[in-house]
Amino acid sequence: MAKKKELTSGNITSRKWLFNIILFACLFVVIIALFHEFVFSDEMLYGSDTIQAGVFFRSFYVDYVNEFGKVPVWNPYQFCGIPYIDGFHGDTYYPFSTLKFFINIYRALGWNLILHVFLAGITMFACARVFKRSQMGAALAAVSYMFAAYFVSQVAPGHDGKMFVTALFPLTIMLIELAFEKRMLMNFALLGLTIGIIILTPHPQMAYYVLWACAGYFVFKLIFYFLEKRSFTVLVKPVSLFVVAVVIGLAISAIHFYPGYTYVKKYSPRSDAKRGMDWAKSWSLHPEEAVSLIMPEFCGSSGEGGNTYWGRNYFKDNSEYAGVVPLMLAIVAVVMLRRRKTWFFMGMALFALIYALAGDTFFFYIFYYIIPNVKSTRAWSMIMFMFSFSVALLAAFGLDFIIEQSRKIKGQERRLLALSLYALPGIALLGALFFSLAPESAAGLYKSVFYSSITSQKAMVLQNYLGDISTGFWITFLFLIIPALIVWFYIRRQLPVLALGLVIVFALVDSFRFDERFITTISQDRLFSSTPVDQYFKSQSGKFRVVNLTRDSRILPYNHLPMFGVEEMTSYHGNQPRWYDNLLGGTALRNMTNRNLMDMTNTRYVLISPATGISPEQMEGAGFPFLTQLGRVSIHENQQANDRAIIVHDWVVEPDTTKLQELILSAEFNPAKQVGLFAEPPIEKLSDTAAVSDSVIINEYLNDYISLTTITDQPGILVLADNWYPAWKGFVDGNEVPVLMANAAFRGVPLSAGEHKVEFKYISETQRTGRILTWSALILVAGMVGADIVIRRKKKLQADGK
Numbered sequence: 001m002a003k004k005k006e007l008t009s010g011n012i013t014s015r016k017w018l019f020n021i022i023l024f025a026c027l028f029v030v031i032i033a034l035f036h037e038f039v040f041s042d043e044m045l046y047g048s049d050t051i052q053a054g055v056f057f058r059s060f061y062v063d064y065v066n067e068f069g070k071v072p073v074w075n076p077y078q079f080c081g082i083p084y085i086d087g088f089h090g091d092t093y094y095p096f097s098t099l100k101f102f103i104n105i106y107r108a109l110g111w112n113l114i115l116h117v118f119l120a121g122i123t124m125f126a127c128a129r130v131f132k133r134s135q136m137g138a139a140l141a142a143v144s145y146m147f148a149a150y151f152v153s154q155v156a157p158g159h160d161g162k163m164f165v166t167a168l169f170p171l172t173i174m175l176i177e178l179a180f181e182k183r184m185l186m187n188f189a190l191l192g193l194t195i196g197i198i199i200l201t202p203h204p205q206m207a208y209y210v211l212w213a214c215a216g217y218f219v220f221k222l223i224f225y226f227l228e229k230r231s232f233t234v235l236v237k238p239v240s241l242f243v244v245a246v247v248i249g250l251a252i253s254a255i256h257f258y259p260g261y262t263y264v265k266k267y268s269p270r271s272d273a274k275r276g277m278d279w280a281k282s283w284s285l286h287p288e289e290a291v292s293l294i295m296p297e298f299c300g301s302s303g304e305g306g307n308t309y310w311g312r313n314y315f316k317d318n319s320e321y322a323g324v325v326p327l328m329l330a331i332v333a334v335v336m337l338r339r340r341k342t343w344f345f346m347g348m349a350l351f352a353l354i355y356a357l358a359g360d361t362f363f364f365y366i367f368y369y370i371i372p373n374v375k376s377t378r379a380w381s382m383i384m385f386m387f388s389f390s391v392a393l394l395a396a397f398g399l400d401f402i403i404e405q406s407r408k409i410k411g412q413e414r415r416l417l418a419l420s421l422y423a424l425p426g427i428a429l430l431g432a433l434f435f436s437l438a439p440e441s442a443a444g445l446y447k448s449v450f451y452s453s454i455t456s457q458k459a460m461v462l463q464n465y466l467g468d469i470s471t472g473f474w475i476t477f478l479f480l481i482i483p484a485l486i487v488w489f490y491i492r493r494q495l496p497v498l499a500l501g502l503v504i505v506f507a508l509v510d511s512f513r514f515d516e517r518f519i520t521t522i523s524q525d526r527l528f529s530s531t532p533v534d535q536y537f538k539s540q541s542g543k544f545r546v547v548n549l550t551r552d553s554r555i556l557p558y559n560h561l562p563m564f565g566v567e568e569m570t571s572y573h574g575n576q577p578r579w580y581d582n583l584l585g586g587t588a589l590r591n592m593t594n595r596n597l598m599d600m601t602n603t604r605y606v607l608i609s610p611a612t613g614i615s616p617e618q619m620e621g622a623g624f625p626f627l628t629q630l631g632r633v634s635i636h637e638n639q640q641a642n643d644r645a646i647i648v649h650d651w652v653v654e655p656d657t658t659k660l661q662e663l664i665l666s667a668e669f670n671p672a673k674q675v676g677l678f679a680e681p682p683i684e685k686l687s688d689t690a691a692v693s694d695s696v697i698i699n700e701y702l703n704d705y706i707s708l709t710t711i712t713d714q715p716g717i718l719v720l721a722d723n724w725y726p727a728w729k730g731f732v733d734g735n736e737v738p739v740l741m742a743n744a745a746f747r748g749v750p751l752s753a754g755e756h757k758v759e760f761k762y763i764s765e766t767q768r769t770g771r772i773l774t775w776s777a778l779i780l781v782a783g784m785v786g787a788d789i790v791i792r793r794k795k796k797l798q799a800d801g802k
Contacts, residue, residue, distance in 0.1 A: 001205045010535060011463065019135050020125075020254070024741045027121050031114060034152070035519060036514060038110050043521035045110035047158025050115050051527060052572050056559040058088040064204065064703065066101075072728070073704050073762045077562035078571035080545070081723040085256060086263035086421050087575045093256045094164060094200045094595040098370050100126055106524040107758035113155055113163055115717065121146035121168040127170035128396045130177050131341070134403065136497075137396035139194050140504045144326035146390035147511035149296060149518070150317040154318045156303060161203035165210060166385040168198050168360070176242075183792065186242060192245035195310045196777065202260065203492040207253075208373070209383045211420070213348065218242050220344050224775055251777035258773065259363055259766035261685055265347040267725070269581040272375070275542045277359070280368060283379035284358030287450040289320055293353075293387075295431060296321040296514050301464055301534070303517065310454070310462040318383060321514060321796075322388040324476055325483050327506035329398030332392045335420040336401050336413075339603050342394060349390035356381040371531075377731035397532070403500060406491045409562060413533050414491075421487060425480040430542055432473035439466040461640050479510040494655030513583070532562035537605070544697065545569045545602050545721075555632050577723050578743045589664060595623075597706040599663070600671035642672055642721060645695040645708055647751065649686045649716040661744050675719050676743045681750045683715040692716070697723025704762035711755045718758055720747040727764040758761035 042250050047054065054075075061084075071092060076080045084092075091097040096116070100108040126143035145151070152165045171194045172732045179187035182463045195214070199207040218238075226235055250257070264270050288299035288311040300308030302315035309316040309451045354363050367374055374380075400708070407643035408419060435444045443462055447454055448557040454462070483503040489495040533556065537546060547569040550556045558572040569586065570592055585591035598606075606624050608614055609632045616626050616634045624636035652669070654660040655678055662667055664676040692714045699707040710718055722728075730739040730749045733756055742748030749758055 008688045016135060021185075023119075023125075023139055023142075024121065024335055026051065027146070028118055028510070030147075030508065031117055034117075034147075035110075035114050036315065036431055036516060036522050037519065039114075041521055042107075044106035044524045044618065045113065045155060046522045047160070049768070050109060050158030050160070051522070052158075052558040054160070055105065055528060058100055058109065058561045059094065062100050062105060062153070068569075068703070073764065073767070074646065076703070077567050077574035078573050078720070079723070079727075080567075080569065080721065082573060082576050083259075083263060083725055083727065083764075086259040086727075086764070087268075087573070088202060088260050088264075090160065091164070091201060092200065094410050096164070106528075111159070113160060115485075116160075116163050116167040117152065119165075120151060120170075122168040123167060123174070123306065124392055127174040127177075130174045130394060131393065131396070133393075133396040134400050135505070136403065136500065137400040140326065140329070140507060141392045141396040142744060143504055143508045143511070143549070144323050145388060146393050146509060147515060148323055148388045148392070149321035149511065149514050149572060150388045151640045152515040153318040153321075153509075153518040156520075160319070161201045162206055162385070163380060164201040165198055165203050165206040167389075168194060169210055169213070169389060171213055172198070172210060173217055174715050176214060176221060177215050178237065179227055183788055184238060185791070186785050186788035188241035188245040189248065189781045190240075192248025192777070193252060193729045193781050195246065195249025196774075197768075198295070199249060199253035199257050200255075202253075202256055204264075205377050205379075206382055208383070209386065210479070213386055214246075216348065217344070220340075222659060224340065234471060235479070239785060244710040246315075246529065248777045251441070252781075254770040254773035254777075255767075256770065258770040259764060262766045264575070268298075268575050269580055269586075270575065275365075275376075277368065280303045280375060280378055280380070281359035281364070283313055283381060284360070285320060285353075285356040285384070286360055288312070288356075289316075290353070290357065292319065292321060294324055294327070294427065295469075295476045296324075297468055300461065300468075301517065308461060308465050308468065310458045310465060312451075312453075318518065319514070320384040320387070321511075322384075322391045322509055323395075324424060324428075324480055325393050325503065325510055326395035328480055328484065329402075329503075330394035331398070331418065331423065333394040333398035334400060336405075336417055337397060339397075342397055345390040345394050346738075349387045349394070352383045352386040352390070356384050356387070369463050369730075391493070399404060399500065399503065402487055402490065403497055406487075407493060417491070418488070421484050425477060426475055428477040428480055432470065432477050435470040435473055439470060442466075454733045455605070455729050463560065479506055482506060490577075496682060521727050528560070528563060531556075531560070533607070533633050533635075534566055536630060536635065537566045538562065538564065542702065543567075543602065544604035546605045546607060547598060547603050548607045549593070549612050550607050550633060551613075552609055552611035554606065555609045564763060569598070569601050576747070577725065579657075579703075579741070582657070583665075583743075584744050595664050595673050596665050596669060598638050599641050600719075600721060600746070602642055602644045605637050606636045606638060606776050609638065615718050640672070642719075643696065644722075645696045645698065645720045647710060647712050647716040647718050648673055648675050648698060649692055649714055651681065651685065651717060653677050653680055655679065664743050669741065675717055675739060675748060677717075677748070678744075681717060681740065681748075683717070683752070686714055698785070706760040708758045710751060710758055711753065714753050714755055717742065718749045718751055719743070721751075722747055729761050729763050731759040731761065735777060 032039050038549060057494060060075065061072060074083045076087065077088065097112055099112050121142040125138045125142035128141040133141065149165060151166050160536050172191060175187045175194060177469040179191065195210065198210055201207065222235060222238060225238065292298040296319055299311045302309045302317050311571065333342050354361055355367060358364050369679060373502055407473055409417065443466055486495065486499055486502050490500055546561060547568045548561065560610045561568055570589060570698045583591065583597065591597055606619065608619060619636045620626055624638055627635045627637050636786065652663060652665055652674060652675065660676050660678065664671065694712045694716065697709040701710055723745060724741045726737065728739055728747060730737045732751065737749060741749035747760065
């Protein structure tokens with residue numbers, strides 16, 4: 001019987017598949033333990049954006065698909081209508097979010113995040129193995145990446161798109177690495193597929209950063225590929241295939257991204273003029289968050305458990321912490337190996353950190369003015385997934401160096417290893433001593449050097465938090481010094497290689513204990529159960545809208561009424577049509593109580609609460625009769641609100657958008673009898689409209705189709721109080737007609753006298769083009785993979801024949 005090979009490389013067993021199964025079975029158990037509060041309950045995972053918008057967006061989507069068997073194209077419940085696909089309502093076409101169609105939506109959203117934590121471990125492990133890391137090194141990389149607070153903490157704000165991108169990112173670097181080793185055609189095809197799926201998450205800004213990383217690593221590989229081959233002609237194939245991969249990725253995502261990109265560029269508030277440097281710097285990292293990369297508690301946090309965040313952002317409900325144990329081993333890799341790959345990933349980590357710090361470094365101006373499209377983005381800190389990835393992969397290199405080479409080095413090299421190993425523990429110890437012995441002096445020094453602009457309120461938070469900072473430094477020191485000592489005893493041959501598994505355990509426990517604060521549950525019944533308010537509106541007949549002035553999400557949560565099929569004049573989204581956003585007065589909604597705007601938007605009901613600051617008596621005095629009191633919500637009626645569709649025979653023309661908006665919101669304008677237009681309509685205006693008789697009957701009112709019967713004895717303009725959008729085509733008696741932008745935001749159709757059948761059909765050319773591009777790209781990927789298999793089989797047959 002053959003002797004087993006001596007363990008030197010960190011491969012725990014000759015049966016590598018068995019190690020992998022045991023590893024991921026254990027990691028899945030750890031994930032369940034981390035999310036146990038959710039897993040062993042019937043509640044939903046808490047995520048602020050999930051609660052405010054995600055649940056409504058997904059439940060509307062799922063309900064519509066189940067009822068009609070297709071994706072909705074229009075969201076009628078918010079802001080007088082928003083394009084659903086084009087307006088980015090979440091992971092509509094992301095293939096790994098199908099769980100919501102099979103189980104309860106509230107549970108599905110949580111399980112989807114849990115499964116992506118597991119997926120991140122798998123992709124990171126596979127990537128490390130492709131980089132020829134040992135099983136133990138790859139296990140460390142997987143643990144470091146999948147449990148990094150940067151990743152797991154996204155649960156609290158409900159940033160699922162960021163988690164999806166982060167989980168898939170290692171595949172892109174892995175496939176580029178593989179493509180230069182073997183089967184270039186297939187691996188670049190799969191790279192294109194992966195990029196396409198990442199863009200479909202959909203998180204365009206994160207996907208943009210992924211493309212930066214892919215381009216950077218591809219150029220890095222290409223340079224050394226050329227140096228190895230010494231021929232420019234050999235570069236043609238990889239360059240061509242990489243370009244094809246990027247094109248494939250964009251094309252695969254086109255089913256969602258193309259109409260979405262067009263909408264954002266042309267029709268969204270986000271398409272407005274650049275918002276300036278201050279906006280671009282917002283939600284970035286600051287020195288406090290940078291220190292928190294070593295001691296995660298340093299800057300504090302905002303959350304359900306209380307606010308301890310004293311940094312420069314408005315609040316902080318996530319963390320960029322990548323783990324201090326992998327960071328220590330990453331330093332070992334960079335200092336001791338000095339290989340081109342370790343230098344590259346160190347550069348990637350530093351680039352991500354500098355970019356994330358935004359306005360706190362002079363590099364901001366270089367990024368702001370040179371890199372395309374960054375002027376229109378903010379929250380640059382989300383690039384830190386690249387930092388987390390680089391640290392995790394470098395940690396695998398560092399651990400493998402310790403396993404395979406550390407016992408062989410002596411003298412200066414061993415002293416350098418000791419320095420790189422104990423540098424972080426030393427920094428943590430100094431921080432612990434400083435904040436323990438002289439906390440106020442430590443805080444004062446920090447403020448004078450890095451944070452002289454701290455407000456009195458933030459300074460008070462910091463003052464009350466100093467004890468936690470001291471404790472955090474001591475905890476960090478312990479999580480560093482014990483693994484460092486384990487490594488040192490291994491180097492001195494006083495511990496076996498298996499003892500290094502404890503280093504992985506310490507990395508896991510450190511991340512686990514910090515991740516827990518970002519994971520909590522909340523009762524969906526308390527948040528999303530039907531209330532007397534929505535039941536009241538569901539019992540009302542006809543088409544109407546509601547304006548919610550309660551100003552307290554505890555009384556009436558965001559998007560509660562849309563969740564139950566009640567249309568709102570405003571709501572919570574952030575990507576509503578630009579023209580309607582301007583009409584409302586921007587994000588501050590300055591015009592939402594304008595009476596003309598309420599009338600023309602078919603807003604029949606007004607909701608107030610004690611938090612509104614207006615009494616029911618004052619509402620009645622302002623012309624809004626009291627209807628009923630439901631809990632703390634007082635419902636009032638706007639009796640002069642227009643019907644959803646009306647015919648008018650008088651109009652005012654003003655080509656300038658701002659002037660037209662001011663005009664239609666002024667007291668001189670009567671939305672019941674007039675309409676504001678940008679140009680003269682192709683009908684004649686009546687001099688006397690007193691005796692005109694009109695009627696509008698709604699026949700069908702569907703997501704992508706509206707049918708009306710109109711009767712008028714004089715020419716006029718049909719005004720539909722739904723947002724204008726180029727995909728909505730108008731038809732009168734079967735003939736297509738132009739749809740005018742009425743009242744600076746809505747739909748208008750000129751009518752001749754008589755009875756007409758008026759139809760609005762949602763026909764999107766961008767969506768049609770997107771579908772064609774996506775299917776073509778998927779066919780191309782299948783063709784490239786198939787061609788690779790055929791070529792490989794032919795080569796094998798030829799080799800066997802020889």
